[in-house]
Amino acid sequence: MKMSKIVRTGANILYPFVLIFGLYIVLHGHLTPGGGFQGGAVIATGVVLVIVANSYEAVTGMLQKVVFKAQESLGLLLFIGAAAIAITLGLPFFYNFLANSGSIFGLSVPFGPNHGDLNTAGLIPIMNIAVGIEVWGGLTVIILSMLSGLDRKEA
Amino acid sequence: MIETIVHLLVLFGLVGTALMVFFFRDLLAATLAAGFFSFLVALEFYILQAPDVAISQAAIGAGLTTAIFIIAIRATTRYEGEESR
Numbered sequence: 001m002k003m004s005k006i007v008r009t010g011a012n013i014l015y016p017f018v019l020i021f022g023l024y025i026v027l028h029g030h031l032t033p034g035g036g037f038q039g040g041a042v043i044a045t046g047v048v049l050v051i052v053a054n055s056y057e058a059v060t061g062m063l064q065k066v067v068f069k070a071q072e073s074l075g076l077l078l079f080i081g082a083a084a085i086a087i088t089l090g091l092p093f094f095y096n097f098l099a100n101s102g103s104i105f106g107l108s109v110p111f112g113p114n115h116g117d118l119n120t121a122g123l124i125p126i127m128n129i130a131v132g133i134e135v136w137g138g139l140t141v142i143i144l145s146m147l148s149g150l151d152r153k154e155a
Numbered sequence: 156m157i158e159t160i161v162h163l164l165v166l167f168g169l170v171g172t173a174l175m176v177f178f179f180r181d182l183l184a185a186t187l188a189a190g191f192f193s194f195l196v197a198l199e200f201y202i203l204q205a206p207d208v209a210i211s212q213a214a215i216g217a218g219l220t221t222a223i224f225i226i227a228i229r230a231t232t233r234y235e236g237e238e239s240r
Contacts, residue, residue, distance in 0.1 A: 038214060150230045
């Protein structure tokens with residue numbers, strides 16, 4: 001079953017916008033609804049859109065399963081590494097040492113009702129980014145494994 | 156008042172799409188109806204003021220599971236009761 005040209009063109013036009021929306025959800029995880037898992041799932045949906053719309057040969061030429069497995073492991077390493085840095089500084093595991101420090105993501109939250117500053121919350125946005133990378137890789141590996149069950153000539 | 160009407164529309168849409176999934180012979184159409192069911196569930200979560208869950212449901216339920224079903228239909232047959240190739 002081959003998808004029509006309309007489906008392929010629509011998926012290719014829609015893909016960057018879905019990607020940008022997913023990255024927005026990941027990066028604003030500490031301010032708005034959503035976070036690492038939701039944003040990663042949205043990004044994976046964008047990748048899956050391209051996978052379903054295109055033919056089997058085009059997809060397996062473009063996207064390697066090894067790359068996404070490595071990406072999943074990278075996200076997990078980033079998560080546990082960010083948690084373990086606090087131990088090397090003599091602080092408890094998962095301690096939020098970046099909050100209110102003045103460096104990256106280190107501004108203090110202003111008092112009272114405000115519109116929300118992206119550059120706050122310390123380690124939490126970094127954890128969100130790590131989870132986003134991990135979910136993006138993991139869900140794409142699921143779809144690519146599902147796709148590898150197809151016969152080459154039928155797809 | 157308007158919220159009650161929208162809520163009732165969503166709930167009747169849920170029942171309608173669930174019946175569509177049950178009665179369609181074309182499995183691709185049934186899969187798309189299941190995707191629309193998932194989208195309506197996401198809308199219901201949003202009406203019940205859980206936008207976090209709504210985003211998850213829209214991405215996983217309406218996006219990924221529909222894609223998995225479409226890939227499975229690609230590997231098998233499109234119509235219910237058809238002989239396997």
